[in-house]
Amino acid sequence: MKIENARRFTSVHQSLTFSRRMAIAAGAQTAVGALLIGRLGWLSVAENQRYQLLSESNRVQLIPVPPRRGWIVDRNGKPIAINRSSFRVDIIPQQLTDAEKVVAELAALMQLPPDEVERIGRELKESRGFQTVSVADNVPYDQYAAITVRLPDLPGIAATRGFTRYYPAGSAVGQLVGYVGVANAKEYEKEDKNPLLLVPGVKIGKEGLEKTLEQRLRGQPGGQRVEVTARGKLVKELDPKPDRSGHTVQLTIDSDLHTYAARRIGDQSGSIVVLDVHSGDVLAMPSMPSFDPNNFSDGISSNEWKMLSEDDHLPLVDKVLEGLYPSGSTIKPLMALALLKAGVDPSRKVVCNRAYPLGNHVFHCDARHGPVNMEEAVVRSCDIYFYDTCRRVGVQAFAPLIKEMGFGEKFELPFDFQRFGTVPDPEWMKRRYHRDWQTYDTINMSIGQGNVLINPLQLAVAAARVASGRRVMPRIMPGTQPNFAMLDVSPKDLEFVRQAMGGVVQNGTAAASKLPLENVQMAGKTGTAQVRRITMAERYGGGVIANESLAWRMRDHSLFMGFAPVENPRYAAAAIIEHGGFGAQVAAPLVRDTLLFLFDKQKALASLQAYEESIGGPPAVREVRKTAAWRASRGLPPLPETSA
């Protein structure tokens, strides 16, 4: 360069420079070419696997195929919740050519009501990508067939076979299993936007066991693998991945017994629980009135919903777990056990003359029992005996045992909502009401009033614990035979209480509710829980107003807890009928018939038939009548007759 610089630049130099520069340019071009081929090789060989994967995930989309929901069966394998094949019609917005025309034609074919047509139109507008719009679930076969033959003229319509949840026992199991429904936005968010929840026909558990056992029942979704374009248009279907249906869940419930008990409750508002005292298996736990989960699974009309939510018998509340009631006299056997443990001599007598003054207040008994000992006090349900004796031993002596028997206890059960009530004691009183425990609190508690609140399951567990002498824990799903710990009481005391409870049915308050059997008898204890304060005027004037003449809401709750057989108990049961009146009158016969069903089905069914005749026929008939009356009272047109 320097030499060249010094001289004059000639055309010879120019030619030389050109050749050199051309060589450099050609070299640079070759280098770029090599770089390009190298890059190409890098992408298509070294990174091939990665890009192949990306290309494949571009190309193939998985349309989830809803898994078949697992069954729920009872202890004998009898189905409680199953799937019935059904027909459904959906619209695939992508394939629609003339939405209005197609929807109009569908509406005519399927006789869709106007508000449904409006809903379809709205959902069509909102739907994006692959999300199909459901026209109808549970389409009758002839409509399904009518649509199928017209499919070529209805582009964008898909008529498919699907599955609908079916509960053979209907409303008897409503509170137990809950129901299924289409996931809402909240549930979709909660499951991290699980795409399965958007698939038409996919229903998830909304209440009860369907909800709490959701993950076991749901199963693994299958997939229809499809090739789609970047704009989401379907090109072709590839080999499908089969779905794995959900697990079958077996319950400890005896479906027949459960249904029987539900029917036996009749039109009353209440619940009954039956336990196996050895295993803790819950054999039945109907809460009535209830709702028919079948109606929920394919959507419920606003009138149906209104009728359910306005009912003062609370069909939407599971009374077994969510109903809290004063235990009333059903606490007495447990109290007797506690008194024995505290060293009270069972032969000690207290004179009952119907009134028990304390300070300037007088506590009452419902009869003048005269001198009673402990056994008589349980059998004849004398309040004065317990006022006096409990007052003498003090709350600290009996409260722990009441708790140990199951009152106020929370059980590990797969239900999403349980209320477990209260067993008050001085510490609780301080915490809750910021006051000291008073003697009248002891008096109230001694007969299960005051702050004592329990649910029916706890009452049944208490009966089972008395019956077995062990810390029975209820369970809803079968397992191995559990080995419950012994209760911290002497077997002699337990036997005494069991005999006293036998006496209640033999010749006590529940004498009218003996099992009509030769060799099996039940033991129990009635209870009547006041929901109002009996006025002085009633007590000393015209007498306590009879339950029948009070408004339903003011009547006493009727309770009964018991077990059978008296010797070597096998089953325990408890029933609470809201505002049912005396325990002996309503709850005790209910428990009797229910337990009778376990020993003699024929007699139990005969008894049920007689009972249903007295209240106006079988449940279906009563339900139709009730609905018609409800609709009439609101000026609604009567429902069309269903062919089924």
Next chain:
Amino acid sequence: MISSAIIPQPLAKLPWSLIFLVMGIATIGIMTLFSAAGGSMSPWAMKQAITILAFLTLAVGMSWTSEATIKQVAFPIYGAVLLMLIVVEAVGFVGKGAQRWIDLGFIRLQPSEFMKPGIVLVLARFYELLPAGDIRSWRAIWPAAALIGVPVGLIILQPDLGTALMISFIGVTVMFVAGVPLRVFLIPGTALAVAIPVVYEFLHGYQRKRIDIFLNPETDPLGAGYHITQSKIAIGSGGIFGKGYLNGSQSHLDYLPEGHTDFVFATMVEEWGLFGGALLILAFAFVIRWGMRVAANGKTRFAQLTAAGLSATIFFYVAINLMMVMGLAPVVGVPLPLVSFGGSAVMTIMLCLGILMALERQQRTTSRLI
């Protein structure tokens, strides 16, 4: 050149090796367009075949043009194209929108395309006229810089960064082979290399983001990086021998955008793999080498510089497009000549080849006379 008694002389004298190469590349292109349309001659493959055939005929026809004629029209053509660029700019200004072409009714003329061979011709002519001794002086630089700068500025205003860059590269290449001192290239080049990181620091957030996305398109796979990401997926998923003809899922399912124009290489490689891609690159390399040979054998300075510049034009087309498609350069919108669908690039390349063939013919005839 084929020597045979049967084939008539004018035909036999055609540069058949080049024509076969070009037709081979065009065939690959047309087949790819056929596949990109989902196995159909319409809308692209048939049109492209006709365009290529027409312009190839034109190029072969041009090969009888004499060097003297080309020399004479160099400046007029440059002037005319510059005028058209100004007209386009004015029309675009009136129409209040980006405007790149002049619509003549039957054809849309994109003047910036003509500027690619135009800049080569005018610079070659300029350096031919420049006395040999002046090449190391300032006089060799500023007129050339102006000749490049004015059209590049106009094209940037359109705005068409890809074409502007290409014309700059082509012009600089002609200056380089003309013998302009190295420091003229090295000093600005070094300055640019130093400036880029500094400028990056001063850029706005969104401008910086564009550069980031170019450097790492995976950070924005659905937005600005979508083209490059999908293109790399198409190329990478092809493997060594590709997914097979008509089986490219990326292009057929529309994941690859512009699969028939700028990203046609990705469409092709997805189906033909590394093998097909390398073959196409080699074919282009031979075309460019043929042009470079014409330059090296040039008897006049004008012929040397023109041939070198036109070869560079083809080279930059191919190189920029392939770098862009494979994620080595930002997406600037340069098509792959003879393969991408579209008449403009075919026309430009055929103009370049026509002039190259004319120069090559004269080398042969003059060499025979000597």
